[in-house]
Amino acid sequence: MKTKLLITLLWVLGLLSACSEMNPYPIDMSQAVQNATSKADHEALAKHYEEAAKEMQLKVEEHKKLLSQYEAKGILYGRLPDDFAEDFKDHCQRLIDVYEKAVEANLSMANLHRQM
Numbered sequence: 676m677k678t679k680l681l682i683t684l685l686w687v688l689g690l691l692s693a694c695s696e697m698n699p700y701p702i703d704m705s706q707a708v709q710n711a712t713s714k715a716d717h718e719a720l721a722k723h724y725e726e727a728a729k730e731m732q733l734k735v736e737e738h739k740k741l742l743s744q745y746e747a748k749g750i751l752y753g754r755l756p757d758d759f760a761e762d763f764k765d766h767c768q769r770l771i772d773v774y775e776k777a778v779e780a781n782l783s784m785a786n787l788h789r790q791m
Contacts, residue, residue: 711788711791714791717788717789717791718788718789720784720785720788721784721785721786721788721789722785724781724782724784724785724788725781725782725785727777727781728777728778728781728782728785731774731775731777731778731781732774732778734770734774735771735774735775735778738767738770738771738774739767739771741767742764742767742768742771745763745764745767746764
């Protein structure tokens with residue numbers, strides 16, 4: 676049983692990583708930041724950071740929904756050992772924290788570029 680569960684989790688993880696976007700920034704950000712000289716350049720960078728923040732906020736909301744489902748319907752995971760259900764909750768909470776920090780960082784960068 677544990678072996679099947681482990682294989683399934685590894686398979687899902689592999690599938691998710693294969694489907695994930697490898698380059699989240701379609702432009703070379705370090706080059707774009709270095710070349711930004713005009714107000715329009717900085718405005719474009721600010722918009723880029725705001726879009727990234729919006730994407731991260733969507734991920735926050737998605738994981739908050741998952742977390743509430745894990746908490747509300749923990750009985751669905753009753754066949755699993757208790758620590759697996761807690762691991763799901765902990766994992767979601769960690770992702771929420773990471774994505775919320777990413778939202779803050781991107782919005783901060785957007786504000787800095789708007790001030791330039």
